[in-house]
Amino acid sequence: MFRAHYAPLVGYAAKIIRDRENAADIVQQLFVNLWEKRESIEVEGSLKSYLLRSTHNHCLNFIKHEKVKNEHASHALATEPTHDYRDALETEEFQQRVKSSVQELPSQCRKIFLMSRLQGK
Helix, strand or coil, rough: CCCHHHHHHHHHHHHHHCCCHHHHHHHHHHHHHHCCCCCCCCCCCHHHHHHHHHHHHHHHHHHHHHHHHHHHHHHCCCCHCCCCHHHHHHHHHHHHHHHHHHHHHHHHHHHHHHHHHHHCC
């Protein structure tokens, strides 16, 4: 069943979602679902029609899921706090504290610390 119907179903799904890789994933998942539910599925009518309808429904679910993901990403970008001057001041303040702390180290410790951080030793 898989060998006979996989390629045509991938082609059909690719026409719907316009992405061959995701179409292949959708059809593969369809066959996995069929295998997992093989004992409870009753196909009335032709198997080909059943597979086409199932593929169509899986593609619609994929499109809906992608739409939700895109809306979420857009919302996340819109609500993401913008960086302002406070971020720069905090970074500068942090760097000053690090420099001050390094200067307070004993000379050998300071030398070793600087060699490890600045020279990668």
